[in-house]
Amino acid sequence: MKLDILDMATGLEDVVNTPGCHVQPLHSGQRNLYTLVVDEPWRLVFRYENAGFYDVWLKQFK
Incomplete structure (x- = not known):
């Protein structure tokens, strides 16, 4: 689900x-x-x- 958020976003602000x-x-x-919390302690890290x-x-x- 969090990957879907990155996929659908048009920018970081989204x-x-x-x-x-x-x-x-x-x-x-x-x-x-940046990091995006998935489920503590796991996070997505992205550029x-x-x-x-x-x-x-x-x-x-x-």
């Missing part, structure tokens, strides 16, 4: 404004990386660039 997504910038020193979502992966945060 995802940020979707209830339950809890999008936050990833503070890793890399620009344009947002040029109005598109790239390099999407699932990561477990502790």
